[in-house]
Every structure is written in structure tokens, then in C-alpha cells.
Amino acid sequence: MDYTKLSKEISYALRHAPWEYELELDENGWVDLQQLIESLREDKKWRNIGIEDITKALESSDKKRHEIKARKIRALYGHSIPQKIIKITKEPPEILYHGTARGFIEAIMTDGLLPKGRQYVHLSSDTGTAMQVGKRRDEEPVLLKIYAKRAWNEGVKFYHGNETIWLADSVDKKYIEI
Numbered sequence: 656m657d658y659t660k661l662s663k664e665i666s667y668a669l670r671h672a673p674w675e676y677e678l679e680l681d682e683n684g685w686v687d688l689q690q691l692i693e694s695l696r697e698d699k700k701w702r703n704i705g706i707e708d709i710t711k712a713l714e715s716s717d718k719k720r721h722e723i724k725a726r727k728i729r730a731l732y733g734h735s736i737p738q739k740i741i742k743i744t745k746e747p748p749e750i751l752y753h754g755t756a757r758g759f760i761e762a763i764m765t766d767g768l769l770p771k772g773r774q775y776v777h778l779s780s781d782t783g784t785a786m787q788v789g790k791r792r793d794e795e796p797v798l799l800k801i802y803a804k805r806a807w808n809e810g811v812k813f814y815h816g817n818e819t820i821w822l823a824d825s826v827d828k829k830y831i832e833i
């Protein structure tokens with residue numbers, strides 16, 4: 656079983672296209688795990704999957720992208736669907752980081768960080784994770800330092816994604832340093 660492929664398809668279903676799987680997310684992004692499994696099983700490559708394959712796919716993943724609780728599953732971040740997923744606000748650490756492509760810097764330092772195709776801006780608690788995120792778009796990414804606690808103290812909301820990923824609706828340029 657290709658667990659990476661399974662994990663990617665779960666992300667696609669739960670972040671971007673639940674309707675293709677006849678799934679409806681609740682306001683916090685949860686769907687019934689059994690419904691997801693039944694929907695995936697309609698594809699012949701997944702026709703024999705069970706709960707244990709889903710948990711293995713999540714465990715073998717390099718990042719904590721999904722969460723299972725009380726027979727439900729959700730993606731922890733990354734959503735692009737029109738229905739905005741409600742996240743819990745949480746006081747951020749002093750500094751968060753964002754890794755991005757060199758070509759985006761001018762726009763970011765003009766308009767601030769915007770969610771673009773997703774519901775939230777994604778920030779990282781450590782520089783290594785941020786650089787990895789940036790490397791998806793540029794072999795020499797730029798690391799941005801975000802004065803998160805100062806922003807929070809001035810009323811900007813931050814939300815918990817997982818242990819290393821933080822979310823925000825947007826980040827004004829006054830809190831960003833290259």
C-alpha cells in the first residue's frame with residue numbers, strides 16, 4: 656500500500672475537494688471517518704482499505720497534517736474550500752517564521768502576507784520547517800521573521816495548526832522582517 660499517496664489523497668479530500676467525495680465538513684473541518692473510507696473505497700486502488708490503513712498513512716507521514724478523534728477525521732491546516740474552517744485562537748510565541756520564494760518578496764513587503772489560495776496564512780515555529788516550506792517554491796527560499804507576539808498584543812489573531820504550524824488571517828508588513 657502506498658501510504659504517501661493515500662495521505663495525499665486524504666489531504667486533497669479534506670482540504671480542497673470534499674464534494675468530490677460526497678463529504679461535508681463541519682465548522683471545524685471534521686468528517687465521519689467511515690464515510691471517508693467508504694468514499695475512498697469506490698476507487699479501485701483503495702477498494703480494500705480500512706481504518707488501520709488510514710492511521711498508518713497518518714503515522715508514516717513526515718508532518719502531522721491530520722487528526723483522528725471520536726471516529727472523525729480532519730485536516731489540521733491547508734484548507735482552500737470556500738467554507739472557512741473555524742480554528743481556535745492561541746497566543747503565539749515571540750517569533751514565527753515564513754519561508755517563501757524570492758519572487759514573492761516585493762509583493763509581501765508591500766501587501767503583507769496574504770492567504771492566497773488557502774484560508775489562512777501558514778507560519779512555522781522554527782526556521783527549519785519554514786525553509787522546507789519555502790523550498791517547495793524556490794531552491795534558495797527567503798526566510799521571513801514574524802513578530803507574532805507583538806502582533807497578538809496589538810489584536811492580530813493567531814490560530815493553532817499543529818505543533819510547528821501556526822495560522823493567521825493575514826500578517827501586516829509592519830510585523831515582517833527579512
Ligand code: HQG
Nearest residue numbers: 720733755756759762763766767768769771772773777788
Ligand atoms: C505567498 C504545506 C505574493 C506565500 C506547507 C506562499 C505549509 C504571497 C504562497 C502549507 C503574498 C502561498 C502552506 C503576497 C503570501 N504576495 N505572494 N502578498 N502573501 N504569499 O502553498 O505557506 O506539506 O498556499 O509566501 O508545508 O507555502 O501540504 O502557502 O509562498 O505548511 O502539509 O503565497 O502547505 O503543507 O502558498 O504553505 P501556499 P505556504 P503540506
